Amino acid sequence: xxxxxxxxxxxxxxxxxxxxxxxxxxxxxxxxxxxxxxxxxxxxxxxxxxxxxxxxxxxxxxxxxxxxxxxxxxxxxxxxxxxxxxxxxxxxxxxxxxxxxxxxxxxxxxxxxxxxxxxxxxxxxxxxxx
Numbered sequence: 001x002x003x004x005x006x007x008x009x010x011x012x013x014x015x016x017x018x019x020x021x022x023x024x025x026x027x028x029x030x031x032x033x034x035x036x037x038x039x040x041x042x043x044x045x046x047x048x049x050x051x052x053x054x055x056x057x058x059x060x061x062x063x064x065x066x067x068x069x070x071x072x073x074x075x076x077x078x079x080x081x082x083x084x085x086x087x088x089x090x091x092x093x094x095x096x097x098x099x100x101x102x103x104x105x106x107x108x109x110x111x112x113x114x115x116x117x118x119x120x121x122x123x124x125x126x127x128x129x130x
Contacts, residue, residue, distance in 0.1 A: 056082055 017025050059078035063071050071079070 013025065014022055056078050059075050060082060063075045063079060066075075068079075
């Protein structure tokens with residue numbers, strides 16, 4: 001759009017909506033445009049992911065046709081990426097630091113629990129009240 005087209009749209013919208021409702025209308029339109037852009041970006045990312053998956057699938061077929069022998073570097077990279085994806089699906093969460101847990105358990109096992117003995121004054125009061 002040219003500058004003059006935008007000016008004409010602004011003047012017409014000011015006349016139709018009035019100065020009170022124009023800022024709200026501008027916010028509504030800008031929010032709608034923002035949501036459409038976000039939707040477009042999400043769709044583009046999903047399509048790129050699907051195309052990458054299809055490309056990896058094709059390379060896997062080529063590697064299988066060769067009997068997984070004498071693979072090109074692209075096919076080997078695709079196989080490595082597929083193995084990583086399979087490992088991510090199998091173990092979706094990274095393992096926590098396992099060295100910290102046994103140390104904490106051993107410290108807890110070595111530390112004796114304090115003994116709980118009744119307070120003689122409190123025990124004596126209970127005996128007298130009964």
